[in-house]
Amino acid sequence: MKEEILAAQIANQLRRNIVLGKLQPGASIKERDNAAELGVSRTPLREAIRILATEGLVELRPARSPIVAVPTIQMISDDVEVLLAVEKLSGELACARATDAEIAALAEIVADMDARFDTTDALDMFETDMGFHRAIAAASHNASLAEVHGTLLARLWRARYLAAIQKRNRARVVEHHTAIVSALQARDPALVRDAIQTHLATLRVDIVNTIEAERAVAQDSESAKSA
Amino acid sequence: MKEEILAAQIANQLRRNIVLGKLQPGASIKERDNAAELGVSRTPLREAIRILATEGLVELRPARSPIVAVPTIQMISDDVEVLLAVEKLSGELACARATDAEIAALAEIVADMDARFDTTDALDMFETDMGFHRAIAAASHNASLAEVHGTLLARLWRARYLAAIQKRNRARVVEHHTAIVSALQARDPALVRDAIQTHLATLRVDIVNTIEAERAVAQDSESAKSA
DNA sequence: CAACGATTTTCGGTATACCGATTTTGGTTA
DNA sequence: TAACCAAAATCGGTATACCGAAAATCGTTG
Structure with a gap:
């Protein structure tokens, strides 16, 4: 240590x-x-x-x-937009370069999430989720890409965490991850891009909603204080 | 200051x-x-x-x-691969979000490069070139994207500089830039992506060749020293 | 002469000290 | 009571001091 x-x-x-x-x-x-x-x-x-x-x-x-940092909705949205492009490229490259073992490991993560679906607490589930996305970036075998991806993940970590612990749509997350892994197993770049596009588009909506809700609450307590 | x-x-x-x-x-x-x-x-x-x-x-x-840093060919290639994706997204977003003034400014840069084609020294031309790419990133109106783009540019700066001062294909650069601006003026995302793809694919080849040549020279002087 | 090992040197990592700019404060005045 | 101003506390930026680990040097030995 x-x-x-x-x-x-x-x-x-x-x-x-x-x-x-x-x-x-x-x-x-x-x-x-x-x-x-x-x-x-x-x-x-x-x-x-x-x-x-x-x-x-x-x-x-x-x-x-x-x-x-107090990221604006605009900045968060921008970050997701970039993350989307980065992760789509990761998936596409992974189709060509990932080892079978790497893809198997991804499938394992999804299976794990599915199995622990409603028994695990939100934080564990969230960290597993992040691990899944990181593994996709790693599977691209492009160090530069993985690094940029990591930075974006860190920046969005809190927002994603807040969105994830509401666990309103865990089912959809597992479903999306499954689709991504299937496409990777087929090594079909276009399919992977679509699957990731779908997943992260949903994510963007979730995050923006969560942050807007948080900001609304903060706004309330602020005005209450001045009253 | x-x-x-x-x-x-x-x-x-x-x-x-x-x-x-x-x-x-x-x-x-x-x-x-x-x-x-x-x-x-x-x-x-x-x-x-x-x-x-x-x-x-x-x-x-x-x-x-x-x-x-002594970047490996692999790392440089990786960087260009990410830069390509980043700049394509920038161009695509710029189609929707850039102001007419921003696109006009890009056209101005290209016209300037074209006019000074064979009168300006390599360093000036190179810096103008970099300014062009930075302006595209800025025109995306996505701060996160522009930042990532800036980091990649800095990382590739030396390699691009070495490639650029050989000025073997200035003509092609101007040609590519013109195509990009035209596509932006038409605000046609697919066209912009294609133009940028073409431009940076060429760049990747140029950079890799230049670096390989440099490494070969370094290798020579290394073995000469030990003789 | 070459390989090895102890001593000295060098260097990054960390702690502390100092400085100037900014903010806060407490008292003064209108 | 409120606006204001000066003295004091605060804090980031920079310089310097100290420490332990790695590396270079050099003498020793097989």
Whole structure:
């Protein structure tokens, strides 16, 4: 566990806190306070903040405290749009380059999700889901693509998490994943693209709805406070 | 000029040096030496190195000096593959969202390149070329997409620069750019995708050839040294 | 002479100190 | 009471100091 650099560990810790909502969007991240809290010095903490900034989870402001990013609906929508293109390309390339073992592993993940359908808690299910998408990116055998994909996933992690724990349409998720795996097994690029398109188009709607609902609630408590 | 943070300025400086070959691929970047050389302390220099690392221009090694990245042919090819998808999406979105002024500006760039065809030096022409591609990404009106595009451009900057200064097929570049602009003016997404596909497919070949040639030369001087 | 090993040097990672800009505050005044 | 201004606290940006690990050097040995 000591093999990783301290700044990376801190970044992981902060990322968890942001994604899980322990650090609310808009909250300021003061270097001294957080460093003291985590028992480290400002230097690696500062580096961790920069890492999260490149991931889009933190917003840097000149001569001001960094704050947990408050993505606009527009930005989230933009991210999904890019993710869609990236993942479609991943799927397409995976058709040509993925090993049978990699595709089998994907099928295994889907089978697993299906089996634990209504027994597993939302967080576990969500992480399995993310693992599935990451595995598709990896199966493209294009490191650059996988990296971009990872960045987008991190940026959308919180929004997707909020959408996922409502688990309104787990059934549809499993159904979509099944379609994607089938297309990959057939190694049919066009089919894979369609399946991913369908999946992520649904996702975009879910995410935007969830975020809009969250913003509405935040708006309410804000006006209530001023009353 | 003081408005930018010191680390960003240093990153710009180092980026120029790397792209122009003043810092050769594989060269180690020692924090103390370079900091002293630029008259700054290690802290902002270190931060600059991290910035360049996220751009893929520098490679971080655990407990070792960072080195100027030595991208493999595979990695460059991967990058171009992603860039192709990103730029096709940019063009497609630009068809729907770009303002007439933005498209006119693109046409202006192409006209400019065409006019200065054989009077301008390679570096100027290259920077104009890069500006053209950046403008397409901007015209997508998708901030996330433009950002990813920018990162890929930075990563490929040196390789494209080496390919461009050979200016073997400036004519073809202008021709391709003209086709792209025409398709954008017609706001025909399929046509734009095709035009960009053609342009970047050519680019990939040029880049790979150039890098392979460079590597061959490096190989030669390496074996000569050991003789 | 070559292979090896201990010592010294170098370097990245981390902590701490200092500075200037910004924000907050507390008191003063209209 | 509210607007304002100056003193003080806060915080990010930068410089410097310290530490342990890796690497280079050099003497030793087979």
